[in-house]
Amino acid sequence: MTVAYRHDVHKLRGRTHAGAASEFRGIPVNQDVPLYADADAALLSRPRGEPEQTVPAHDSPRRLPLLDGEVTALEAVVGDIGDAIFDLVRIDDPAALHRAWLDASVPALFSESRYYPFTSAKYHTLLVAALLDNYRAVSPFGDVYLSVSTHAGEADPRIVPHRTVLTTASFALHVTADPVGPAARIGSRPTQCFGDVWARLPAVPFDVDARRCWRVLDGQLRRLRSWSTALQYIEAFCNTVGHDDAAATSTRWWA
Template sequence: MVAVYRHDVHKLRGRSHGAAADTYHGVPVNETVPLHADRDGAQLSRPRGEPEQTVANHASPYRLSLLTGETAVDTERIRVAADGGVQDLLTPADPERLHARWLTSDVAAAFNESLYYPYTSLQYHTLLTAALLHSYRAGHAFADLALVATAPDTTNAGGELTRDPETALAAEGVEPHRAILWTPDIAFHVTATPGDRPAAGLGDQPARSFADTWSRLPDHPLDVDGERRWRILDAQLRRIRSWSAALAFIDEFTAAHASAGVDRGDGT
């Protein structure tokens, strides 16, 4: 599972696949993800076939925000990346720690998964691909998988509400490699074993189907009836087809409308 979190390092460095290096600070990177998980992960967020530029004058590795319409990067993220933020996403040899870092990373959130589709998210493409690979390695097919929506626990050992890699590693509600979104208000897992948790099947094959899948969830922890902010979010999610773009939108939206006392800490 280590390789899946390192397979798109060239995108974090603003390089094309053809110009990708085999190592980064001595760590093997840009390796092929087995079982077609990378291909399937891409099809969850991008159209099939030859890519086309969808936003004029934005040939940049930095993601555009669906929430603001602006580039989803600031000087602090650039500074952190330059100071080793990218390396922190790659160097742990423990795949569960790699998952926790990607799940909570502001640095990874700044990049898109394709220059042609700048509203997509490299962070969430990587997490989706990891979830697919984890399930495929366990013998499950794509059609066996479901999206599970739950209320998260982002309380650290000190009783503070936060979101950082160590808290994610310790959280009972974060399943390694299956968790694809973890905010103070909602968490998502992709799994073949949802149990009695609210879940909706992903479909027969990978497709840009987030809006349909979200609409089919029988329940979720957002109080749509009681709070206007969640009604707004719910309405938008019923329109967004790209999985990685939708997950990035939820992340940004919940941060902008954060519950009181939540520290959105970031280990990278």
Template sequence: MSDQSPNAACSGRAEAVVAYRHDAHKLFGRSHANAAETFAGVRVNQRVPHSADRDAAALSRPSGEPTQTVDNHTSRYRLSLIDGDSQHHQQASQDRVKSAVHDLLTETDSKDLHQAWLTSDVAARFNEAVSYPYTSLKYHTLLVATLLDNYRNGHQFNDLHLLVDDAETIVPHRTIYADDEFALRITGADVGQPSARLGRQPQRSWASTWTQLPAHPLDTDHDNYSMVLDANLRRIQSWSTALQYIEDYTEAFQR
């Protein structure tokens, strides 16, 4: 990362907080037009600087007017690629959901917000767009945050790479996925380890980026579950859908 003055660093932390709160309205099933300005005394639903929200959306869903892709599904709850079920039916008490949502939005430290979203199962229950119900609000938000952090530090989109870290390496605002085996991070061109470029412009390019990784975190030579997971990841184009699929698949079959 580039050096920052104290004022710039303070501004960066504030903008990072905006990124994690920018789609709060989707947690409550409200549109942009009807989005509340505050939640529990904090500002939410603000515009994210540097077009990070727009670019993250382009990684997971087509541009232009949305079209309904699943008949009779008009819910903010995500559909699972594993079994097709709505996450509305996942067992979780309403009190726990409310508490988790509160923590996702009201934490004031941007690094703690990153960790909260990265480890949240409640955020994973929601889609990032009702018309594209297999997408994930959890991973869309993490993608917004990592693009914003990279852009603020002088990188253009065509500088960005996806790389694999060990499970203990969690980089605030850059790590977009983590489990007990590995983590995935998006960062600028000078990465110093094997990586795959995201491309010239934001688009649904997960499969091609994943395929280009020179070192994969999955044991596809000896583990049948990993082979199936890898094969499916080579077919999914949407970034938030793919990242959520890794989480769902790992929870369903490998833990």
């Protein structure tokens, strides 16, 4: 499973596939992911065919945040980008590596492709790992669901190794053929369909009637097509709004 988490290290270094090295500080990286998991995950977030520049004014490997459009300076997140990447990819235990990616901030600074700057290298990688784990368990794409679990008193919402693709303070999302909790089948083939799948969930993991911010989030997620873009948007939105009492009494526009 480690190959899934290390296959796009070149993107975190601002390099193209053609310029990708086979090792990073002695660790094998940028290797092909088996069972077409990488290609399928890419189709969840980007269109088929030759890429086209979608934001001509932003020709950069850095991700363009959908929430506020402000690119975060690397220096505001990490001192040395090389050390941060090494600390992330050198982990040998697959489950620990998965957890590190869930918590990582540096990969979220980069897009899957400079042609599609709203996408997220972090969530593309987590989607690749989730699909690979399902495929290795002989579960075809058509049997895979988006599943939701909520906070139930533990330190974190339920985390399933490799299949959890997002965690927040109060809920987690999983891409799995073995759903527990509210779930919706993704579809027969990989395509940009996040909003459609989200709309088919029998329940969402927050109370849209309680606060306007959750209605805003739910409405946006029903519109977003790209999976990595949507997952990154959830992370940014929840980090901004928060889940504590201070957020509940916020005077921001979304309160």
